[in-house]
Amino acid sequence: MDYTWDFKVVADNFPILLRGVWLTVELWAVALVLGLMLGLLISLGPVSGKRWLRIPAIGYVEVFRNTPVLVQLIWFYYAFPIVLGQQLSPITAAIMGLTLNTSAYCAEIFRAGIESIAKGQWEAAKAIGMTRSMALRRVILPQVGKRMLPAFTNRAIELAKVTSLASVLAVHEVMYQGRLLSSTYYRPLEILTVVALVYFVLIYPGSWLSARLERKLALRD
């Protein structure tokens, strides 16, 4: 252990890491928003009560949940363009993979939330002349919103960690920058430790808030 730490490398290249952090945050935000919207749409399949909508939606969710995210990202970058007949940029492939993966998990959260509402609510909405989509929008979703919040914050935290896999497709987010710097300067110990700390600083406030929220909601029930 006569290793001399040298954090000068990190300090000198901090702007590069910071640029990576920005891209990480962007990836996270875009995939989260798109994933939530797509997830809601997909969750309507299982709740619709229509077989031809339910089965593909369940299949979609199961496929994305039962395969590794890294495989999904690699599939979208290397395999999908062949069917598409057009090369995708790393960032497009990464956003696609992250969004679809997140949407599958969000669909499950929406589905569980919607199904947790008693059937009588649907019937009551119907009795006062609401259509199914109106009942969903005006009666069901407002009630489940709060109940689903802890699950969504957990998903957002998972997604923040998963964005790091985009580095495998050479998307210049913070993990990629860290790998690049550590092989350029041959200071992996300092650089990778700093990258880990950067992630911790980014993600920990979210986990802390989520834990607080969960406790608060649990107390109220």
Next chain:
Amino acid sequence: MHYEWDFSAVWSHIDLLLIGLLGTVKIALISIVLGVVVGAVLASMRLSPNRWIRGPATAFVEFYRNTPPIVHFFWFFYALPIVIGLNLDPYAAAVLALSTQSGAFYAEVFRGGITSIERGQWEGAQALGMTRHAAMRRVIVPQALRRMVAPFIERSFELTKTTALASTLAYAELLYQAQQVNSITYRPMEVYTTIALMYFLLLFSASMAARLAERRLSRVG
């Protein structure tokens, strides 16, 4: 979209993929076993009344829960050897990364199970003249175990999916082998779709088995 599927290229290298599948199963099982040991130690540290024992375990768990697994893989492979002055092969680095990470999550599963047991159980055991240790072993843990089953299985699935990251260290698990087959055949669509299916079948059949086991266990209770 006039793509001619050709699985013969994949089929002629199926032996390579099966070796990869075996590598995935092997690394997952070893990391589950080691992760349980790490998790049990961390959980008992976190349950200790002594702040100096509890603190480090809490820090360890929080650190792992709030940083991406790929950072752990790279850290163990490139940075740890500098600290210990000893090179690690991809297999050792991957097992270390997986088992410490899953250990942190298992610790939360174990701790959650134990703290979910009502206080009255402790008091009852104490009233019977049991020491804290005896109460833990004879009264609390047997009841808590049943509650741990579902989250434990869930975590083990996450871990199995995370094994795909070992490919970034060139450990011959399924994804890495697929990348090799792809570079021989140049059939990314077929190769990556095949391994996605293999992962799916592995995880899906395991989840069926887990559901059966869970049902049987809950019936006993």
